[in-house]
Structures are given as C-alpha cells and as structure tokens.
Amino acid sequence: MRVTRLHYEGNLTPESTVVLPKESAHYLINVLRLNSGDTVYLFNEQFGEFIGRIEKATMQDVTIIIE
Numbered sequence: 001m002r003v004t005r006l007h008y009e010g011n012l013t014p015e016s017t018v019v020l021p022k023e024s025a026h027y028l029i030n031v032l033r034l035n036s037g038d039t040v041y042l043f044n045e046q047f048g049e050f051i052g053r054i055e056k057a058t059m060q061d062v063t064i065i066i067e
Contacts, residue, residue: 004032005041012047018064025062028054040064
C-alpha cells in the first residue's frame with residue numbers, strides 16, 4: 001500500500017476542507033495519478049499530521065476532506 005504525504009502550510013483541523021493550489025493538484029493528479037476517493041496524509045509543523053480523502057480532483061485544484 002502506497003502512502004502519500006504532502007506538506008500543507010494552512011490550518012489542519014479534523015472535519016475541515018482543504019483546497020490545494022494548482023501546483024499541488026498537478027503533482028497529485030498527473031505525477032502520482034491520484035483521483036477522487038484516494039487517501040492522502042497532510043502535515044505541517046504547527047498542526048501535525050492528518051488523514052484526508054480527495055473529494056474533488058481537477059486540473060485547477062484538489063479538494064480534500066480532513067478526517
């Protein structure tokens with residue numbers, strides 16, 4: 001099983017929604033070949049690490065729901 005971890009500068013709180021910018025969307029969709037429903041781990045120094053699920057994936061942005 002592959003684990004995808006991505007550094008995110010913004011606030012990370014349980015049950016929140018995160019919209020990643022175009023550069024991150026390109027990386028997740030085109031490089032890693034992830035789609036809606038896939039799991040990613042978002043982390044940063046202030047909030048730690050959270051599990052999220054890709055809700056929407058387009059070429060412009062990726063929406064992730066934090067669990």
